[in-house]
Amino acid sequence: MKVTLTINGARHSHDVEPRTLLVHFIRDNVGLTGTNIGCDTSSCGACTVHLDGEAVKSCTILAAQVDGRELRTIEGLAAADGTLHPMQQAFHENHGLQCGFCTPGMVMAAVSLLDDVPHPTEREVREGLEGNLCRCTGYHNIVKAVMAAGGSK
Amino acid sequence: MPSILGTRVKRVEDPRFLTVGGTYVDDLRDPRLDGALWLTFVRSSVAHARLASIDTSSAAAAPGVVAIYTFADLSVEPQLSMPAFNEAMKRPALADGVVRFVGEPIVAILTEQRSQGEDAAEFVVVDYDPLPVVVDPVEAAADEVLLFPEAGTNTAYGRVREPDPTLFEGCDAVVHMTLYNRRLAVAPLEVKGCAAVPAEDGRMVVWLSSQGAHTAVASLQAALGTEDLHIITPDVGGGFGAKNGASAEDIVVCRVAQLQGRAIRWAETRTENVLTMQGRGQVQTVTMGGTRDGRILAYRVDILGDAGAYPMIGAFLPMATRMMAPGVYDMPKVEVIARSVVTNTAPQMAYRGAGRPEATAAVERTIERFAAEIGMDAAEVRRRNLVPKFVEPHKTPVGTTYDIGDYPAALELVLEAAGYDALRKEQASRRAAGDRLQLGIGIATYVEITAFGGSEYARIEVKDDGSAVVYTGTSPHGQGHHTSFAMIASERTGIPIERINLVWGDTDLVPTGGGTGGSRSLQLGGSAVLQTTDLLVEEARQRAAQQLEANPEDLVLDTEAGRFHVAGSPTAGRTWAEVAGNDGLAVASDFTQPSGTFPFGAHVAVVEVDTETGQVELTRFIAVDDAGTMINPLIVEGQRHGGIAQGAAQALCEEFIYDADGNPLTSNLADFTFISTCELPSFELVPMETPTPMNPLGAKGIGEAGTIGATPAVQNAVVDAVAHLGVRHIDIPCTPERVWTAIQEASK
Ligand code: FES
Numbered sequence: 001m002k003v004t005l006t007i008n009g010a011r012h013s014h015d016v017e018p019r020t021l022l023v024h025f026i027r028d029n030v031g032l033t034g035t036n037i038g039c040d041t042s043s044c045g046a047c048t049v050h051l052d053g054e055a056v057k058s059c060t061i062l063a064a065q066v067d068g069r070e071l072r073t074i075e076g077l078a079a080a081d082g083t084l085h086p087m088q089q090a091f092h093e094n095h096g097l098q099c100g101f102c103t104p105g106m107v108m109a110a111v112s113l114l115d116d117v118p119h120p121t122e123r124e125v126r127e128g129l130e131g132n133l134c135r136c137t138g139y140h141n142i143v144k145a146v147m148a149a150g151g152s153k
Numbered sequence: 154m155p156s157i158l159g160t161r162v163k164r165v166e167d168p169r170f171l172t173v174g175g176t177y178v179d180d181l182r183d184p185r186l187d188g189a190l191w192l193t194f195v196r197s198s199v200a201h202a203r204l205a206s207i208d209t210s211s212a213a214a215a216p217g218v219v220a221i222y223t224f225a226d227l228s229v230e231p232q233l234s235m236p237a238f239n240e241a242m243k244r245p246a247l248a249d250g251v252v253r254f255v256g257e258p259i260v261a262i263l264t265e266q267r268s269q270g271e272d273a274a275e276f277v278v279v280d281y282d283p284l285p286v287v288v289d290p291v292e293a294a295a296d297e298v299l300l301f302p303e304a305g306t307n308t309a310y311g312r313v314r315e316p317d318p319t320l321f322e323g324c325d326a327v328v329h330m331t332l333y334n335r336r337l338a339v340a341p342l343e344v345k346g347c348a349a350v351p352a353e354d355g356r357m358v359v360w361l362s363s364q365g366a367h368t369a370v371a372s373l374q375a376a377l378g379t380e381d382l383h384i385i386t387p388d389v390g391g392g393f394g395a396k397n398g399a400s401a402e403d404i405v406v407c408r409v410a411q412l413q414g415r416a417i418r419w420a421e422t423r424t425e426n427v428l429t430m431q432g433r434g435q436v437q438t439v440t441m442g443g444t445r446d447g448r449i450l451a452y453r454v455d456i457l458g459d460a461g462a463y464p465m466i467g468a469f470l471p472m473a474t475r476m477m478a479p480g481v482y483d484m485p486k487v488e489v490i491a492r493s494v495v496t497n498t499a500p501q502m503a504y505r506g507a508g509r510p511e512a513t514a515a516v517e518r519t520i521e522r523f524a525a526e527i528g529m530d531a532a533e534v535r536r537r538n539l540v541p542k543f544v545e546p547h548k549t550p551v552g553t554t555y556d557i558g559d560y561p562a563a564l565e566l567v568l569e570a571a572g573y574d575a576l577r578k579e580q581a582s583r584r585a586a587g588d589r590l591q592l593g594i595g596i597a598t599y600v601e602i603t604a605f606g607g608s609e610y611a612r613i614e615v616k617d618d619g620s621a622v623v624y625t626g627t628s629p630h631g632q633g634h635h636t637s638f639a640m641i642a643s644e645r646t647g648i649p650i651e652r653i654n655l656v657w658g659d660t661d662l663v664p665t666g667g668g669t670g671g672s673r674s675l676q677l678g679g680s681a682v683l684q685t686t687d688l689l690v691e692e693a694r695q696r697a698a699q700q701l702e703a704n705p706e707d708l709v710l711d712t713e714a715g716r717f718h719v720a721g722s723p724t725a726g727r728t729w730a731e732v733a734g735n736d737g738l739a740v741a742s743d744f745t746q747p748s749g750t751f752p753f754g755a756h757v758a759v760v761e762v763d764t765e766t767g768q769v770e771l772t773r774f775i776a777v778d779d780a781g782t783m784i785n786p787l788i789v790e791g792q793r794h795g796g797i798a799q800g801a802a803q804a805l806c807e808e809f810i811y812d813a814d815g816n817p818l819t820s821n822l823a824d825f826t827f828i829s830t831c832e833l834p835s836f837e838l839v840p841m842e843t844p845t846p847m848n849p850l851g852a853k854g855i856g857e858a859g860t861i862g863a864t865p866a867v868q869n870a871v872v873d874a875v876a877h878l879g880v881r882h883i884d885i886p887c888t889p890e891r892v893w894t895a896i897q898e899a900s901k
Pocket residue numbers: 036037038039040041042043044045046047048057058059060
């Protein structure tokens with residue numbers, strides 16, 4: 001079946017099997033490999049993208065379910081001139097990434113968290129990112145980065 | 154100009170990961186892989202059985218299926234992963250007539266499309282003739298159920314020895330415990346994957362998610378019967394010790410590519426990953442004896458390692474535990490008995506710390522038990538037994554020689570930073586008030602071994618535009634080598650770090666390498682870069698002298714300008730670009746470190762335990778970790794954070810569980826309780842730097858230190874929180890159920 005999505009401002013139409021997951025559509029059909037797959041139980045958040053501005057785990061949705069809607073992935077976060085989004089900048093400044101595998105999903109989840117709670121406390125950041133796993137950083141610098149991006153102390 | 158070394162340079166590798174993501178094996182869009190077939194494994198669903206039959210006929214007819222392979226089709230000899238293991242315990246890449254653990258690959262299916270593999274796998278019918286199962290290593294040690302009857306034993310490595318009956322003579326207090334250092338899923342966030350393609354020139358090009366391209370060469374050569382390999386490790390999403398070399402699955406992928414003569418790709422699922430990538434797993438029987446005034450006189454640890462179904466590196470790790478068994482303590486008599494046995498569970502890999510966390514967990518848990526026994530504060534007992542500060546090598550009763558250390562200073566630093574006395578007061582008042590939430594304070598002091606000696610390669614090339622490329626045999630997968638190595642090369646050349654690139658993980662571009670593991674990279678790889686930089690500067694000086702018609706001895710390198718000139722007359726000079734010229738300038742060297750280095754530290758964990766539910770909250774974690782000279786404290790801290798989280802996870806929540814029939818109960822990330830943001834606080838890190846004399850940087854390893862101290866610190870804190878209720882020990886992970894049960898039993 002044909003599925004059409006606007007991803008990072010560009011329209012993408014592909015013929016896919018009805019069972020195709022959104023994350024596979026993004027990675028395999030569109031070829032945007034920044035969005036990662038880290039589990040098979042919707043537990044890790046490595047696949048987090050924005051669907052109409054809200055963070056979703058793209059492994060939990062069929063591409064067909066979101067036909068016609070707007071997506072943003074990590075590749076669409078920085079400005080067109082390459083200037084990093086404040087969240088990307090905060091991750092860089094605070095060493096919020098090591099191997100980088102969780103990073104795209106983590107950054108997308110964090111951006112969405114600040115949309116909902118602009119100046120979060122540490123607890124709010126930790127609760128907001130509970131569904132995004134990282135094996136490298138112990139979360140310390142991720143939390144610090146999100147607090148910094150949110151102007152929290 | 155102030156040195157760049159020791160400063161918090163932000164990582165040069167970040168922007169790519171933050172904007173488009175890394176390129177992991179599954180992201181490769183290399184044209185050589187166009188039209189690749191996908192490989193899917195059919196894995197054993199039982200723990201121990203003879204394979205009565207494997208019927209692949211329906212699967213062969215499923216859509217997109219190109220070929221199906223079993224053991225007999227591969228003609229790959231089973232391999233013994235280390236020569237020291239029991240010869241009869243070789244591992245076949247696909248099961249050879251018998252399966253020995255749930256998840257063991259039996260069949261490989263090749264399909265046109267990726268999704269077709271999973272569908273076809275459903276049609277493979279495996280008829281299992283069940284064999285008796287042994288999951289518990291203690292039972293396995295009895296040799297009643299044998300995994301390899303030809304071996305006549307389940308012992309894969311080491312041997313049984315009679316303990317010394319006189320060891321605890323003269324001790325007026327002796328404690329004895331059995332400790333379970335549980336199995337964990339390693340769970341790097343990127344699972345394993347491999348792609349292989351026979352190139353036109355007859356070579357095999359292999360992409361691996363591995364901690365070292367070079368460390369995979371030997372096993373792939375043996376399996377493929379060819380020397381001619383080009384191995385590449387692209388970005389790797391974490392390894393933690395368990396992505397060393399090539400796995401059984403990688404071998405199958407490469408062999409099938411060879412047999413098919415075309416490109417093959419494979420990416421495992423998370424379930425496959427946790428079923429096959431596990432670490433730790435020791436049963437430790439410990440005894441400690443000493444005087445009632447707190448002097449420890451003797452310590453014994455009898456280690457039974459659970460090797461899993463085939464001996465891999467994990468089977469060897471009880472030896473690493475043995476080396477570090479006495480830890481930071483000056484104990485006159487130490488006896489270690491160590492061996493590992495096979496069981497019907499996943500073969501054990503290395504996992505962050507690999508044998509040293511187990512050593513620290515044993516001695517640190519036992520010393521607290523000893524402190525409770527004699528009624529002395531746990532910090533005080535440690536003080537009375539620490540090896541005093543030393544600057545000359547210190548040899549322990551097990552024969553390990555530590556390089557340099559100041560354990561008393563590390564302990565005092567952490568106690569001070571934690572506010573130890575105030576915490577004890579707070580604890581006393583909560584106890585007196587009978588609060589529901591009780592405070593626990595846990596200490597762990599540690600010393601570990603990193604790099605284990607060895608050598609590493611570096612090459613530095615300066616191009617005609619004055620930029621440089623560093624080639625290393627280490628293999629970064631999150632550790633920030635590009636930044637650290639560029640800092641080292643920049644400091645003595647004056648070439649800015651933004652103009653220094655790093656090449657790694659490609660056997661065509663880097664001739665040799667030891668990869669990344671055992672916290673070796675900065676001290677060996679970084680020292681190799683330092684040594685090579687010095688050679689490069691000398692070489693450049695010669696060249697510049699020729700160009701300037703001057704004496705090399707008269708030339709100085711102005712590192713601010715990146716330019717050579719005659720001392721005192723800076724007008725005539727040669728920049729790096731000019732010195733390199735059209736041909737460029739390149740120098741390579743190997744750095745060798747004769748033996749390991751011994752980072753040390755002290756950790757304090759503070760927990761709150763809900764005495765009604767057994768719920769534990771880790772509220773503070775304070776750490777002193779001395780890894781010698783820090784090149785980039787930002788990166789060093791990141792390594793400590795990650796290590797602490799993984800160590801705390803083992804104490805709080807993580808455990809890979811099998812039932813008695815060898816069925817995994819935690820086979821995905823929904824069931825395996827991977828630690829998340831909410832179970833952890835932010836960490837309080839205290840710096841300490843005691844440079845090692847073993848290498849010119851003065852650097853020791855930092856990759857594993859956090860993990861090593863954190864597990865016993867947290868476990869000790871949990872036990873401490875409820876010690877006044879009569880609890881003397883709680884196994885890890887300290888789940889609410891275990892804690893609650895311990896409280897109930899103590900109050901009986
Ligand atoms: S891949 Fe989507 S949550 Fe793990």
